[in-house]
Amino acid sequence: MSQINLEQFVTLFRSINKYDIDNVLTFEIHEPGLITYKMTIAEKHLSSPNTAHGAVLAAFMDCVLGLSALSQAVTHENLTSTVEFKINYIRPVTLNEEIIGHGKVVHKGKSLIISSGEIRNTKGELIALGQGTFNTYPFNKKDFLQVFTTPG
DSSP states (O other): OOOOOHHHHHHHHHHHOHHHHHTTOEEEEEETTEEEEEEEOOGGGBSSSSBBOHHHHHHHHHHHHHHHHHHHHGGGTEEEEEEEEEEEEOSOOBTTOEEEEEEEEEEEOSSEEEEEEEEEETTOOEEEEEEEEEEEEEGGGGTOHHHHHSOO
16 A cells, blocks of 8 residues: 655645635644644634634644544555544633634544544643544545645
């Protein structure tokens, strides 16, 4: 099995992931299975005059957990889909606050990957904890391999 160039994957992922683009999310893959995501809470994310909606944090946690799993899977020519995830909300997030998500793979099996994650503010205060399970499936199921094997 050939190894996929992680830099190539990052470039492609950044160009096609509309959720990240629309919500101005940024990420860094430190190594397969270990990532950091960042987001600043905007007015469109609020559920009350100054507090972010819990669904915004849940979606951000899914990004954190999902990218840690995907960054591991893609090096073996696999994609991932979320099977389930759990989130524990610890403290609220307010308008213009930057949040940082750290995700890591804690188990990689034949067809499932389990990731854990945490979201903190810039003061280091814990905002939320999460854990997710992700199904892995081959690139060729979605014709993704051709994206990585096409010259250019």
